[in-house]
Amino acid sequence: MELVSIIIPTFKGYSNLSRAIESCLDQSYKDIEIIIVDDNIKKISQIDYLKTKKVVEKYINITKGMSIRYIVHDDNKGGSAARNTGIKNANGKYICFLDDDDFYLKDRVKKSVMYLQNNLGDSGVICQVLSTLDNSRRLNKLTSLTDSYNLNEKLLLNTMYIGTGSNLFFRKESVDSIGYFDETFVRFQDIEYMIKFSEKLTVGMIDEYLIVKSTNETNNLPNFFILQKSWEVLKINSEETLNQIKKNGNFDLFIKSQSEIFIYPLALLPWNEIIKNYTFYKVSIIKLFVIKLKLYLSKYKIYKKVKWLYKSKLNIKIDLK
Template structure:
C-alpha cells in the first residue's frame, strides 16, 4: 500500500539508507522494506559521494527519494536523511543490511502504545559472509536503560531502532565520530528520555571484510572516547560504577576480539599490537615471547637485566623482580593527588568493600532474627537470613527509617539483651568513645547474639561529612585487646586483610574493578587495609 492511499491514522515511517559505494547491496535492502506488513513507508537514500552504481539503483525506483551529497561520512549522511524525510517514525538502515519481516510493524506498535518513548530497539541476526554463519543476537533489557548502555551497547545494530521524529529536534549524529556514532546517540538520548527494548528480531547485520567494526583499534579508542563523554553527567554512585564497569567491559570485549585475530593470523598491524599491549600487556608478551622464553631470560639477564626482567615481571612470567635502587618507575603513582577523592566510588567502587562484603557473606547465618544496623539496613537485607525484624540506629532524628535515634556510645534508651545480631561496619572509627560504643553493643545483644564488626586500617580519610569525626584506625592486635576487654567471656574471631599493593591502590582511589581477585586475596600483615571481628556474646551461666 502506498503512503498516499494508506490509512491516515497510521504514522508514516521513514527508512533512511545512507550509502557509500554499496550499490550492489541496495536492491536487497529495498526489497526487505517493501516486504514489510506496514501500510505507510517512505524510503530516503542518501548517496554519500558514491562512485559505483548507487545512483542508478536508487533512481530506477520512482518511490525512492534520492539525495546526493559529497562524501561527508555516515553521521552526516544520516543527518541529511533526517532533513529530507517526513515520517513520524525514523529507521536508519545501512545499504548492506536488511530488515526482517514485520520489523516496522513490531517497532511502530511499541511507539504507538508508548508515545513518551524516544526510541524502541529489538534483536537482530548477524550474518557472517565469509562462512555463511548466522548468529542470533537478543538481549533482555527491561529497565535502567542508561545504566545498561553505560556498560555496553546492548542494542548492537542501529537498524533495530525506531526513533520518534521529535528526538532529532534535540539530537543529531555527531559527524566528528569515525565510529560508534550510534552508541553516542543512544547514551545522550537515554540519559534524558525513556526508551524501550524487546527481544524480537527485526533486522539482519551483514558482517564482511569492509565493515568498519573490523578495525578493532579504531573501534576501541572511539567507544572509550564516546563513553568518556558521559563522565561529567554521572551523578549517582550507581552511574559511576556502571561507567567504570563499561570501560572494563569494552576493553575485555575488544581485547578478546583482538587477541583472537592476532593469534589466528600470521600478520598483525602495529596498531593492533600496540592496542593489545596497552590493555593486555601480559597476554601480549606471552604470545610474542613464550616460544623462546628460556633463551630470552638468559639474554635479558646478561645484556639488559633490569629492563628485561621488568618486562617479564609485567608479563607475569618472572615474579621475583625487584628494581635496583634508583630504578623504580612510579608511573601513574607519581602524583600528589589520588585518582579519586571518593574512595574509588567513581571508579567502580572502593576496594575495601571486597573484604567487608565477603566477611558478611561468610557470616550471613549470624545475621538473623532481630538485627540492628547503624545508619541504614542495606547489609542486613542483603546478607541476612530469616530476619524477623530489622532495626536502624541513626544519630539524626530526621531519618524517617531509623527505629532508634542516638549515639551508639550513649544509648541508655535501647533495652538490654534485645538483638540477635549487630552489624557494625565502618563506623567504630567515627565514634570518639569507641570503648563505650562496644560496651553498648555488648549490653544490647542477647546472650548468644553476634557482633559483626569491620574497621579501617590503612585508609584515606573522608573529606566530606565524616571529616570532623574520623578519629581512629585499628590494627588486628588493637582489636584483640579491645574486644577481650569489652566482650567478657565472648567467643572472638578476628580477621585481617590487605597487602602493600591493595593499600596503595586504596589510598590512590583506584576502584575495585581495577584490581584483580588474586591481588585482593594476597595477605601481608604489615599492610592491613580492613580488619574484622566476629564476637559472640556468652550465654548466662546456669
Template sequence: MNKDKVSIIVPVYNVEKYLEKCLKSLISQSYKNIEIILIDDGSKDNSGRICDEYKRKDSRIKVIHKENAGVSEARNSGLQKAIGKYICFVDADDFVMNDYVEYMYELIVKNSSEIAICTKIFSNFDENQTSDEAIEDLDGENTVIRILNYRIPIGVYSKIFKKDLINDNKISFFKDIYMGEGFNFNVACFQRAKKVMISNHKVYYYRRDNSTSATTKFSIKKCENSLYAMKVMHDNLIIRTEHVINSWKYALWRTYSDAFDYMYLGNGKKDNLDKFKEYKKYIKNNYKTYKKVDISKKDKFRAILMGVFPETIPFILKCRRFIYKIKI
C-alpha cells in the same frame, strides 16, 4: 490504516553487491506508511544508479546524492530530510524482515515510549528466530548502562526513535566520527529518554561478510577514531552516576580490545607496532573493569582471557575466518 509515517534512513556507499536485497526488504515492509531515504554518499560504483531505479519503482523512496563526506554526514542529511514521526535506520549492506518497522512501531506506540529496541539480530551463522519473546521497559539511565555493557547492539540499526526526542534535544551524528558514530548517537538519545522498550525479537539481518564495510578493511585511523569516539561520548554524558561511569570504563576497555583484535586480524601489527603495544598494555592493565559491570558470562570470559592472554581471542577469530573463508 497506519497513521504515523516512519522514516527509514539508509546511508549508501559502494554497496552495489548488496543494495538491491536491502531495498527489496524495505519496500516489502508490512507497515506501509513509510518513507525510505537513501543517501548516496558519493558512491563510485553503481549504487547511486540502483537508488534512482528503485525511486522510480516506489514513490515512498527519496534519494539524496551528495559528495562523499562519511556515514555521519549521510545520516544527518537523512535526518534533515525526514518527515516521519518516527525514525529508524538500516545499513545498505544489511537487510530486514518484513515486520521490521511494524514490530518496532507497535512496541514504541503501544507502550508510549520514546525509543524501542530489538536487542537480538540475525547473522550469517544464526538464522533462527528467538524462541521465547521477552519484552521489558527501562528508563534512560539503565538503557545507557545496558548498551555500555554491550547487552544492546551499539549500532543504530534495529531501533526506532521518536523524532521529537532527536529534534528537541538537537541530537545528530558527530561529523568527525565514523567508527562508533552510532554508539554515540544511541547514548545521546538513551540518556534523554524517559522510557525505552526492549525486546529480544529479531527483525534485522546483519551482514558480517561485506568486504566493503568500514569494519573490515584495516586502518590504524579507524582504531584511533573509535577511541576518540569514546572520549567524545564521555565528554557528552549528562548522566554521570557511578554505574554509568563504570560501564563507560568497561566500554572504553572493550573498544581497546576490539581495536587490538581488529589490528591483529587485519595484519596491522607490523606497521603499527607502537600502537599494538599501547593497546595490549591498556588491555592487560584495565581488564578488571568487568568486575564492576553487569555483562554476559561470555563477555566476562572474554575480558579475563584478553587480560591474561591478549592475543588468544584474535588468533581464534583469525582461525575461524580462515575456516569460513571470510577475508578481513
C-alpha cells in the same frame, strides 16, 4: 496510518543495497517513505556512485505508492552526516535507520509503530537482531536483550548490544528535541546517539527478532587509531554515565568491555604498535597472537587446514564454516 521515514545511508554498499530496499518495500506496514543518502564521492569513487545510482533508479522507476528519495552528497561526509541528511529530509512521524548491508523482516516497522502507539511514555524502541555472514542463508541470534533499563550504562558496559545502527526507531519529535548525530564520530556514532538519547528520554524494547545484520569477520574491521579517537571522545561525552558506572562498582566491567572492543583492531596493527598499545586496553597478548594468526590465515584462505587453532580455550568467538 502514520508515516514512517526509513533512512538508508550508503557508502560502497551497492552490492547489498537492493536487498535492503526490497526489505523496506516488503513491509506489512505500507505508509513508508525511503530516503537513500549516497555518501560516495562522485569523482574519486565514481564506479561506486554510478553502481549505487543504477540500483536506486531501478526502484524509483518501478515503485508505485511508496516514496523513494535519493540524495547524493557532494563529498564523503561519513555515516553520521548521512544519517543527519536523512533526518533533515524526513517527513515521517517516526524515523528509523537501515544500514545498506542489513535488512528488515516483514513486521519490523509495523510492530515498532504499534509499540510506540501503545507506550506513549517511550520515545523510541529497539528489538532483537539476527545476523548472517555474507553469502550465507544461515541466521544466528546476534542479540539477547532482556530490558532497556539503564540503557546508557549497559551500552558502555557492553552488557546490552543493540547489534546494529539499523536497530534505531524513534519518534521524530524526540529526535528533533535531542538533535543530530555528532559528525565528528567515525565509529560508535550509533552508541553515542543512543546514550545521548537515553540519558534524557526512555527507550522501550520489543522481544522479537525483526532485523538481520549482515556480518563479515575481516572486511569491515575498523582502523585502530580512528576507533581510539572516537572511543576517547565517547568517554568524554559520557562522563555522567561513566561516573555512575564507577559509583555502582562496575568500572572493572567497563575495562573488560573496552578490551573486547579493541582486540580485533589491535590485531590488525604491526607488532611494534601492538606492544605499545595492548597493555592500556588490558588485552591478552596470547589472544592477540591467536586472532592475528587467524586474520592472516583467513586472508590467504588457508584457515580450514588449521582448524585446531580455533579449538583453543581462549574464549574467542569464531564461526567458521
